[in-house]
Amino acid sequence: MTEKKFTVPISKPNTQQELLRRCELLAGKTLGQLASELGMSVPENLQRNKGWVGMLLEAYLGADAGNQTEPDFTDLGIEMKTLPINALGQPKESTYVCTVSLEQTGELSWQNSWIRRKLANVLWVPIEADSNIALADRFVGNAWLWQPTAEQDAMLLQDWSELMDRIVLGEQSEITAKEGEYLQIRPKAANSKVLATGISSAGAKQKINPKGFYLRTTFTRQLLIQAQSSN
DNA sequence: CTATGATCATGA
DNA sequence: TCATGATCATAG
Numbered sequence: 001m002t003e004k005k006f007t008v009p010i011s012k013p014n015t016q017q018e019l020l021r022r023c024e025l026l027a028g029k030t031l032g033q034l035a036s037e038l039g040m041s042v043p044e045n046l047q048r049n050k051g052w053v054g055m056l057l058e059a060y061l062g063a064d065a066g067n068q069t070e071p072d073f074t075d076l077g078i079e080m081k082t083l084p085i086n087a088l089g090q091p092k093e094s095t096y097v098c099t100v101s102l103e104q105t106g107e108l109s110w111q112n113s114w115i116r117r118k119l120a121n122v123l124w125v126p127i128e129a130d131s132n133i134a135l136a137d138r139f140v141g142n143a144w145l146w147q148p149t150a151e152q153d154a155m156l157l158q159d160w161s162e163l164m165d166r167i168v169l170g171e172q173s174e175i176t177a178k179e180g181e182y183l184q185i186r187p188k189a190a191n192s193k194v195l196a197t198g199i200s201s202a203g204a205k206q207k208i209n210p211k212g213f214y215l216r217t218t219f220t221r222q223l224l225i226q227a228q229s230s231n
Numbered sequence: 232c233t234a235t236g237a238t239c240a241t242g243a
Numbered sequence: 244t245c246a247t248g249a250t251c252a253t254a255g
Binding site for chain 1: 232233234235236237238239
């Protein structure tokens with residue numbers, strides 16, 4: 001069977017308004033309903049389909065970037081992120097943003113950084129994620145478009161600067177998830193045995209475990225509150 | 232391998 | 244209980 005598991009029946013939105021209109025259409029629907037509309041089946045659970053919800057929403061909204069190093073909606077410059085919400089109405093998991101570059105030139109600016117560009121314009125889509133609710137019965141909430149406030153940008157810059165200092169010094173392999181108040185660095189790979197070439201503190205090439213940038217829930221929780229209060 | 236999409240599962 | 248470190252699927 002070479003049946004395509006994933007189809008994209010919806011074309012990409014041409015304007016931001018069109019994208020937001022589609023968000024209104026999916027708010028209040030369950031993941032099961034969305035999957036049904038797309039002709040997709042809902043997996044038993046997410047254990048072996050961890051990115052399923054994100055892929056479903058991207059398909060429904062017409063994201064077109066695939067796995068490129070680009071925002072999901074390339075023309076609009078908008079990145080989509082699902083935000084899993086627990087029973088308390090708060091973000092359940094940290095949010096993966098992007099991979100940490102392994103080799104550094106030492107002259108990176110926050111403004112031009114990969115992570116800053118990814119977070120410049122984000123469409124947050126809250127999704128029920130309480131494990132007591134069957135996957136197909138989980139509701140999609142009201143999505144909103146977010147651009148970092150000067151204050152939020154400064155918060156992220158603070159963490160990023162400290163983390164990048166360590167990376168430039170060749171200490172990337174020593175960074176743990178405990179560092180960073182809002183932005184952290186954690187392993188990001190198929191498994192802990194995956195090795196890539198990085199730079200050691202001695203300046204030599206060294207095999208290290210790939211890592212990625214993640215937003216802590218303490219940060220996304222603030223975004224959620226901000227969005228709810230502006231309704 | 233690296234990128235995308237993330238959540239799982241266990242130790243503290 | 245919950246964050247850290249580990250892991251799963253897929254495309255190129």
